[in-house]
Amino acid sequence: MFARIRHIVDYRGSSRSLTRLRALLRSNEFYLIPLALVLGTATGAVVTLMAEIAQIAHVLIYGIPIDVRLSANTFVSPWAALIAPATGGLVLGIMEWSRRRMKISNAVDPIEANALRGGHLSMRDSVVVSSQTMISNGCGASVGLEAGYTQIGSGIASLLGRLLNLRRNDLRLIVGCGAAAAIAAAFGAPITGAFYACELIVGVYSVGSAAPILAASLAGALTAQWLGGAPYSLEVPRVGGVGIEQYLALLVLALIAGGIGIAVMRSSSVFERLFAWLPVWVRPILGGLIVGGLAIITPQVLAAGHGAMVLDLHHEMAIGLIAVIVGLKVVACLVSLASGFRGGLFFASLFVGSLLGKFFAGVLLLVSPALAPDPLVAMLTGMATLGVAIVGGPLTMSFLVLEMTRNVDVTALVLAGCIVTSICVRSIFGHSFSTWRLHLRGETIRSANDVGWLRNLTVERMMSSDIGKVPSTSTIAETRAEFALGSRPGVVVTNSAGEYVGLVMLPDLYSGDLDGIASDIQVIELARFTDVVLLPEMNVKTAMAVFDEAGAEMLAVVEAIDSRKVVGFLTESFARRRYVDEIDKATRGVLGALT
Template sequence: MFVRIRHLADRKGSNRLMVRLRALLRSNEFYLIPLALVIGTLAGAIVTLMAEIAQIAHMVIYGIPVDVRLSANARVSPWAALIAPALGGLALGIMEWSRRRMKISSAVDPIEANALRGGNLSMRDSLVVSSQTLISNGCGASVGLEAGYTQIGSGIASLLGKFFNLRRNDLRLMVGCGAAAAIAAAFGAPITGAFYACELIVGVYSVGSAAPILAASLAGALTAQWLGGAPYSLEIPKVSAVGVEQYLALIGLALITSGVGIAVMRSSPMFERLFAWLPVWLRPVMGGLVVGGFAIVTPQVLAAGHGAMVLDLFHDMTIGLIALIIALKVTACLISLASGFRGGLFFASLFVGSLIGKFFSAVLLLISPNFVIDPLVAMLTGMATLGVAIVGGPLTMSFLVLEMTRNVDVTAVVLAGCIVTSICVRFMFGHSFSTWRLHLRGETIRSANDVGWLRNLTVERLMRSDVGKVPSTTTIAAVRREFVLGSRPGVVIVNNADEYIGLVLLPDLFSSDLDTIADDIQVIELARLIDIVLIPEMNVKSAMAVFDEAEAEMLAVVDSTDSRKVVGFLTENFARRRYVEEIDKATRGVLGALS
């Protein structure tokens, strides 16, 4: 008995402690920093573990040396190249077939979670996506692990955030911290990780979010370094200074990579259609066989391409060989993703971009031997600009180059190229690869900016259901007797089937011009907005567009597009006020006012 009482007392004490801790975290963004450090440390450790598992899988499957990356090998066993991706694809195909059979919804990635769900990520889904990414990369498919890194880092952050009952803005911030730590740990680049989170996951540069994101990013990078080093770290030798005359040529390179990036994203749905006719379980098997065939030609198409990129930075290559590797790697990436393998294009875009830069400098040298661009500078510019074109984040890619080279001159020209690429892709295409894939699924988001509140703020939530209705044959005088002026903005006119046929505003109804004929004129004669209505599923932004187009103060709400049954009404004044309130709430964190 006493033991039970003591147990209950201890439980109450721990509950009180948890309540106080949650209240502390919600009171000020300063207290989010320790939580961000914990998230960063966990993300850094998991990134290191995943990278080690993938490397061990490459060693066991392909028989490569311990200290050599898969894509850096001169050749691999043809049998291993064909069988490993096919078997890995079979495992993924069975998993996808099972998911569809059990009608489990698709996993949500960090960008979608922050844009539409207030940072709410499923830990189960994050574990599944990370394991599928590990299988894909481990068997040699042409994808990187960075998608799995950010997914699991953000998943842990969301789990902890929900455990501490954080507010929507704070939960989104924690998801950004998880992604920042994962990228920082992967590349050994904490500033890059921080800007990755701000540009691609959180969606804004915020004073209030800077400290937690930087703390998580540093913790992730230091943890990975302590555990053995960043899996995607690149050692760049001293780079020569960039002359002013070379800027124009490198800006031209940025425009070329913009076109390549857009072409890659446009090609994605076409490659998916190539596999659409196959059973879902068979698609990654066939994709794995094709990628394996490419690997027999050159192993540089396998996995993310980190080893190949390090190798190609310092080796002379013919123009034909560079072009061949670019074509095979891009095709292998698109086939891998289209057929059902899981992974990211972050590092693959860096690798292909560096080869485009090398190709560009070699062609310029061939055209005019007097006009020489340092191939390393061209590779870094191509790497960053194609990364911007496909992944997004001009500052992310620029700081990645800065942290690799520690050269401000080179970073300046890379930043200029990244800005040109970002503007060009945004103007001509409008999406990064992540948001383009969401667009193909029917979503309309173009960044991680929080628009989930907009979808939740529907007409159904805003409307009033105590709508005043009168039959069309009712006289104006009768309507005046039933509805007192000022009692409501207007009344809805319905037919014998109780369907909407128009509305009339009460000020119009009580116009002095109608006093003498009010007993003789039916209310239908005053009907307005006969064909303009709202439906409950509309969000507030769509509703505001209807109000603006109709120049209306009030609109009726009918139950569906196929029905005219009136379920309520909404006034422009109230809708506009709630819209402005939600915009203010969503953007209040930009200046640090998170409360």
């Protein structure tokens, strides 16, 4: 009895504490900083654990030393290279087949969650995606773990934010903190992690969001460092000064990287169509066999390519060999993702970009030694610019180079190249790899900017159901007697079956030119917009486009596209006012204003 009472008291006490904590977090954004520190620490620990599990899988499967990365080996067993990815593919194929059989929806990634769902992420889906990423990377598929890192970090953040009942803007921010901590922990680069969150997850640079995101990023990086080091840390040799003559050559490299990035993203849909004819559980098996076959030629195609990148940074390589590795790695990445393996192209794009820069420098050295840039500077530029082309985030990639080299001159050059690449890709293609894959699924978002409120603000939510209806056979005089001037913007005209046939605005109805003939003219003669209506599911942006095209001040709302039953009406002025109000709410936090 006493134990039961104590349990009730403890529960009520914890509930009151949670309520006070929620109120505190909602009262001042400053209190998000301690929350971000806790989140960053937890994410850093999870990132380290995932990296260790993947490395142990590589050691056990491929028989490599524990301190050597899989892609850095000069040789792997052909049997292991073929069997391991195919077996991992079988596991993933069964999981995908089961998901479709049980009609479970696709997992939502952090960009989609922040753009469309106000930061809501399923923790179950995040665990599943992260597990699938570890299986993919652990068996040797040509994908990185960074997608799993950001997914689990953002998933933990979303769960914590929903538990604390954070507001929409704060929940989106805390999801960004989780992603920032994940990238910072992965690369040992807190500034890179912070800008990754701002550019790719939150979608804006905000004064109010800077402190929590940076706190989470620092906590994630320090935790990973304390637990054994960042999984994707890169040690770059000291880079010398950069001459002004190198700028032009490396800006050309930036344009080339942009073109290659677009080609890679365009090719992803082509590769997916090549696998589409196979049963869903067979696709990753075949993909694993193809990747394994490429790994027999060079193990550098396996996993993310971290070990290979570190190896290639410090070694002289023939131009032909570089071209072969670039081609095989790109094909391996596209095959892995198209066939159903889970993972990201973040690190793979850095690796391929670095080789692209090395190839570019080697070719220029043969053609015109006077114009040839320093190979290491070219590798860093290629790494960052191809990363921008595929992943996005010019500042993210620039600060990654800064944190790797501690060289401001090189970073300034890389930043210029990243901006050139970003402009090139945006103007020609308009997507990063993440948003391009969402585009292939039917979504139209191009960044993590919050547009979910726009989709939720539908005509059904805005319309008025106080409809003024009049039969089409009524005269103008009869309609005037029923509806006084100023009582409503207009009235709906219906036929004998009660279906919509037009709209009459009251100022038109009370025109002085009609006074002498009001009893002789039917109201249907004044009907406008007979073929222009709104549907309840239309969002406010679509509705305003209909208003603009029709030049209407008011439109009727019908039940469905194949139904003429009127369920309400909406005025253009009200829709526009609601749209402006929602934009104001969505952007109020950009300068740190409290909502």
